[in-house]
Amino acid sequence: MTSPGAIDKRLKVATGAAAAAGLVRFLYPYLERDYNAIRSGRAFAKFVKANLDxxxxxxxxxxxxxxxxxxKTFIIYENTIYTYGDINTMANKLANFARGQGFKVGDCAAILMYNEPTYIWSYLGFAKLGMKCAFINYNLRAESLINCLDVTDAKILMLADDPRLLSTVENIAGELEQRNIGIWTTGCNAKTKFRNIDDDLANISDQAIPREVRSAILYSDVSIYSFTSGTTGHPKAARISYFRQMRGTFTFHTLGVNSNDCTYICMPLYHSSASLLSFGSVVRSASTMVLARKFSIHKFWDDCRRHGITIIFYIGEICRYLLSLPEHPDDKRNSVRVAIGNGLRPDIWKRFQQRFNIPLIHEFYGATEGNFYSANTDNTVGAVGRLSPLIKYLTGFHVVKFDYETAEPVRDSKGRCMPTKLGTAGLLIKLITETARFEGYAGNKDLTEKKIIRNAFVDGDAYFNTGDVMMLDKNYYLYFVDRLGDTFRWKGENVATTEVSDIVSMFPGIAEANVYGVKVPGQDGRAGMAAIVVKDESTFSMQEFHNYITSSLPLYACPKFLRIMKNIDKTVTFKYRKIDLVREGFHPEKIKQKLYFYDFENKTYSPLDGAAYSKIVIGKARL
Structure with a gap:
């Protein structure tokens, strides 16, 4: 029998331990969260390392x-089921065919397609041979498209049956022939001058390529090129190594994604969110995806209900479009357990979540080429994660003071970056390490170097400049505020202002052009606006300019507003000043110069007066 004295001693120890634990929780309330985060992070790293080793x-x-x-059902596309075996057979055939044509480990194949199963088995077929793949934005044309193929040293361009894409490539076929870039098509009903490989695939072996063929691959080698906008005027090819791809594949393991899940993918597969994360998550869990050719506001929830979708991926614009639909009795009738994405604005967050009965909004932050990732795990509206002092220290990121004009950190008298106070917006920078790599871009090395901040806090350190303004509040929730530099986001796409400026300036009637993004009430991202100096207003044709710009740029990149200027202010280094123009926006009562807007209905640029402005801000005029 235990003596009363021993019991009393145990009670004192237990009471003391409880008091100590309570004191720790009071002084550091993030202890339990940090423990779970660290444990989860170690498990994540373990899964990745076990494969890479x-x-x-x-x-x-x-x-x-x-x-x-x-x-097992792998892909459901337009009500047709493709099993894992079906896709594997086609991937094996393509791998054997490409090998027979002399392609080998390390060669690059470019894929230019809309979302369809062919995209998936094309990528997997090239990957079985150890080839790199460049995922090309299907909105690109002419020089921008050629540049993507040049910087990735693509040897072959893979196309599926689509008249628009076939036409796009036909316009540059001569340039591709000069570069010895082959063009393969599959599933094409129309006659083209390109090589249709359907018969070749039908008559070739579907046996798997021996794994030894790709055994020389290192985890640091490039697996995918994913394109992001940059200040060079052309899309930048971000290097996605096998290491980074595997990390992306395992990113959502903490959400319990398993073989019973069904994921809806309607974002283009050339986006890293759709390919690296969502497609990757499906394969990692051996689950099922419903693949939509494009996002359709009217088909989205019907598809989700019909196929029992449990996971959806979004960008903020998708959520806003879905909320614009008239309310329906079936809005809450779906199986979605988590929505994963970024750009969901706080003003519609709760409405979207409640209207469609979604238990968890997993809003994350991360860039295609970046080395920082954070995610919201507790439904805090607007936040992209919660990073306590300990997690912040272990993660190695800082929110620092910056210069809006240069999009660079402000340095103190010792040349060091200066962190902002909690609750104050600043530039997010992230320490570059062996496990938090910045793998840079293909092509011009200066593109990579420009994204690195050196000697930020100590001599020899190196940080990745995200170019994003973030805010860490007093409770250590992280919020996205804005994007800096020469890139803005519209309709889910990054737009490089320099590229648009170059195109605008090439129009015969324009002397100068300064392109930037402006906020539009009720819309996500920023719409393109161009301050232009015209050579002769009396002969300048808005109709001709409209026709030129729409034939030269994707719709999302076409300027939505024009501001006619006598001259454009520049910095001492001859760079266009943008910050004041951005702040002034496009309000006709606040701007003295003539304004025009992209008149979608009349297919021209029309004068922007008070009536037109009102229609735009209430969403009755399409941009």
């Missing part, structure tokens, strides 16, 4: 899923 990469995960159950 055995030289196992994404395509190996896919082959594991095939071996596990080849009859």
């Amino acid at each position: 055995k030289n196992r990469y994404f395509v190996d995960l896919f082959e594991d899923a095939v071996e596990q159950d080849p009859y």
Whole structure:
């Protein structure tokens, strides 16, 4: 029998321990959260390392899923089911065909397609051979498209059946021939001058390429090129290594994604969010995806209900479009358990979540080429994560003071960056380490170097400049505020202002052009606006300019507003000043110069007066 004295001693120890634990929680309330975050992070790193140590990469995960159950539904596309075995067969055929044509490990194939199963098996086929793949934005044309192929040293361009894309490539076929870039098509009903490989694939072996063929691959080698806008005037090819791809594939394991889940993918596969994260998550969990050719506001929820979707991926614009639909009795009738994405604005967050009965909004922050990732795990409206002092220290990021004009950190008298106070917006920078890499861009090395901040806090350190203004509040919730520099986001796409300026300036009647993004009430991102100096207003044709710009740029990149200027202010280094123009926006009562807007209905640029402005801000005029 335990003596009363021993019991009393145990009670004192227990009471003391409880008091100590309570004191720790009071002084540092993030302890439990930090413990779970660190444990989760270690598990994540363990999964990735276990595969990389055995030289196992994404395509190996896919082959594991095939071996596990080849009859498992992998893709549902336009009500047709494709099993893991079906896609594997086509991937094997393409791999054998490409190998027979002399392609080998390290060669690059470019894929230019809308979302469809062909995109998936094309990528997997090239990956089985150890080839790199460049995922090309299907909105690109002419020089921008050629540049993407040049910087990635693509040897082959893979196309599917689409008249618009075939026409786009036909316009540059001569330039591609000069570069010895082959063009393959598949599934094409129309006659083209390109090589249709359907018969070749039909008559070739569907046996798997021996794994030894790609055994020389290192985890630091490039697996994918994913394009992001930059200040050079052309899309930048971000290097996605096998290491980075595997990290992306395992990113959402903490959400319990498993083989019973069904993921809806309607964002273009050339976006890293759709390919690296959502497609990757499906393969890693050997689950099912419903693949939509494009986002459709009217088909979205019907598809989700019909196929029992449990996971959806979004960008903020998608959520706003879906909320614009008339309310329906079936709005809450769906199986979605988590919505994953970024750009969901606080003003519609709760409305979207409640109207469509979504238990968890997993809003995350991360850039295609960046080395920082953060995610909202507790439904705090607007936040992209919560990073306590300990997690902040372990993560190695800072929110620092910056110069709006240069989009660079402000340095103190010792040349060091200066962190902002909690609750104050600043530029997010992230320490570059072996596990938090910045792998840079293909092509011009200066593009990579410009994104690195050196000697930020100590001599020899290196930080990735996200170019994003963020705010860490007093409770250590992280919020996205704005994007700096020469890039803005509209309709889910990054737009490089320099590229648009170059195109605008090439129009014969324009002497100068300064392009920037402006906020439009009720819209996500920023709409393109161009301050232009025209050579002769009396002969300048807005109709001709409209026709020129729409034939030269994707719709999302076409300036939505024009401001006619006598001259454009420049900095001492001859760079166009933008900050004042951005602040002034496009309000006709606040701006003395003539304003025009992209008149979608009349297919021209029309004068922007008070009536037109009102229609735009209440959403009755399409931009």
